[in-house]
Amino acid sequence: MIEVVDVSKTFGDKVVLDGINARFDDSNTSLIIGQSGHGKSVLLKCIVGLIQPDKGKVLYDGRDFISGDDDTKREIRREIGMLFQGNALFDSKDVEGNVMFPLDMLTSMSREEKLERVNFCLKRVGLENVNKRMPSEISGGMQKRVGIARAIVLNPKYLFCDEPNSGLDPLTAIKIDELIGEITDEYKITTIVVTHDMNSVMTIGEYILYIHRGRKLWQGTSQTITDTTSPELQEFIFANRLLRDANNQRAKTS
Amino acid sequence: MYLLSQFGKYCLFIASMFRNREKFGVYVSRILDECMLIGIDSIFIVVIVSTFIGAVTALQTVYNLVSPLIPLTIVGVLVRDTTILELASTVICIVLCGKVGSNIAGGLGTMRITEQIDALEVMGINSASYLVLPKIIAALITFPMLVILASFLSIYGGYLSSTLSGLVTKSDYIYGIRSDFNPGNVRFSLVKSFVFAFLISSISAFQGYYTRGGALEVGQSSTKAVTNSCIAVLLADYLLAQLLL
Ligand SMILES: Nc1ncnc2c1ncn2[C@@H]1O[C@H](COP(=O)(O)OP(=O)(O)OP(=O)(O)O)[C@@H](O)[C@H]1O
Ligand SMILES: [Mg+2]
Numbered sequence: 001m002i003e004v005v006d007v008s009k010t011f012g013d014k015v016v017l018d019g020i021n022a023r024f025d026d027s028n029t030s031l032i033i034g035q036s037g038h039g040k041s042v043l044l045k046c047i048v049g050l051i052q053p054d055k056g057k058v059l060y061d062g063r064d065f066i067s068g069d070d071d072t073k074r075e076i077r078r079e080i081g082m083l084f085q086g087n088a089l090f091d092s093k094d095v096e097g098n099v100m101f102p103l104d105m106l107t108s109m110s111r112e113e114k115l116e117r118v119n120f121c122l123k124r125v126g127l128e129n130v131n132k133r134m135p136s137e138i139s140g141g142m143q144k145r146v147g148i149a150r151a152i153v154l155n156p157k158y159l160f161c162d163e164p165n166s167g168l169d170p171l172t173a174i175k176i177d178e179l180i181g182e183i184t185d186e187y188k189i190t191t192i193v194v195t196h197d198m199n200s201v202m203t204i205g206e207y208i209l210y211i212h213r214g215r216k217l218w219q220g221t222s223q224t225i226t227d228t229t230s231p232e233l234q235e236f237i238f239a240n241r242l243l244r245d246a247n248n249q250r251a252k253t254s
Numbered sequence: 255m256y257l258l259s260q261f262g263k264y265c266l267f268i269a270s271m272f273r274n275r276e277k278f279g280v281y282v283s284r285i286l287d288e289c290m291l292i293g294i295d296s297i298f299i300v301v302i303v304s305t306f307i308g309a310v311t312a313l314q315t316v317y318n319l320v321s322p323l324i325p326l327t328i329v330g331v332l333v334r335d336t337t338i339l340e341l342a343s344t345v346i347c348i349v350l351c352g353k354v355g356s357n358i359a360g361g362l363g364t365m366r367i368t369e370q371i372d373a374l375e376v377m378g379i380n381s382a383s384y385l386v387l388p389k390i391i392a393a394l395i396t397f398p399m400l401v402i403l404a405s406f407l408s409i410y411g412g413y414l415s416s417t418l419s420g421l422v423t424k425s426d427y428i429y430g431i432r433s434d435f436n437p438g439n440v441r442f443s444l445v446k447s448f449v450f451a452f453l454i455s456s457i458s459a460f461q462g463y464y465t466r467g468g469a470l471e472v473g474q475s476s477t478k479a480v481t482n483s484c485i486a487v488l489l490a491d492y493l494l495a496q497l498l499l
Contacts, residue, residue, distance in 0.1 A: 050372050070274070077378030088369035102377055105276065 293396025330430020
């Protein structure tokens, strides 16, 4: 379980996050949604410790990640897997090297064990026979999968994904979303996904946090999100005309 | 004020490489990789530049010697001393500023903007230490070797140009480079190459590591890396000449 307590962040005189509180439960896929530039990535980076928030706490199963000592921080880091908005694959390493990298750096497994684990993870994300390809030689969807494989290779307890399906076609996007949902259930991971894709919201969102201008405007589940009375959230959800029409239709018939 | 804060940031950056280091074995393979990139890949340009520098220095010395009273052996002496003292170390290191500096800054800048550095940090790896320390050590290992190579080739280039053009005889040139040899000059040249190696690699890494923005900014940090490390090299050259000569 990850708890975010009153996290705020200001860049210069621009308030990007303003007192965010949230609780992300175990073996749940939680989503952070919101418009572009409203602070979703910054919030995620505060949670994983890439950005130091101005105030507030982030608790990983009760352990303080912001002001905790170095050992606690290192311990928590080992339990985190992250998929970045732009994949962040190391372009000097091939697919196998990328996935093996955390094992090389953080474990003392033998080469065979590592290779076995790498192949298992690659297979889990649906990639086979691409071990020796370079990241630049595979498609965007495959890069995402490699990113996921690298994020789960150390058996993380917490998985973070920043826009896992940006730049993918709708079908591939849904497949990636489903993959993340499955992995979360399978390995009982606490997963947080940042997205602005309503498809993902409806497919994998178990707990949803809506960020508007750096504030938490709404939280709930995918079942209740369409019933919202908040005009900003309504605007966000029904930006897609098809959804809006469907919702109006539903309102009329009921 | 800006300069001062940048300098402070630079010092903190250097210090951060030594906190929370990774396993020793990790560095060994990284250093070897970087030696290839920084050292071996620079051999070609060093060979070309130093041979020509030596050749041109020899020709210009002959051209400037109008008095028949000065023996032509002086060509060898001059080529030897100027290249060892200044040309082979400083000029070659400035060439390396361009090649190695832009390479380091561009590489790290790209890693920064594509979040590869963040990915390392999230895994709990000290990215400055993992990425930059091997580059600096590799530069410290390879630059002195490149400078020795350059000194040798400059003298050889001078030999080629002056003898092939028939202006100086072979024995005069050889006699020249063997007379009044001061080994202290070689030591000075090596000290310079160490200092320059550290300055070039760390300043370029600093510029690249703190790149923010997009592809345009990566280009800008490469340019800044080259200009700043050039200036640092020239300043250090002046200081070292004052202190050690
Ligand atoms: N390092 C930084 N320095 C200054 N400002 C920043 C920094 N990082 C983010 N910001 C600002 O914070 C705001 C929120 O950015 P953020 O990346 O969180 O948006 P986002 O919600 O993830 O948007 P998108 O959906 O487009 O990724 C932006 O206005 C951005 O300019
Ligand atoms: Mg973002």
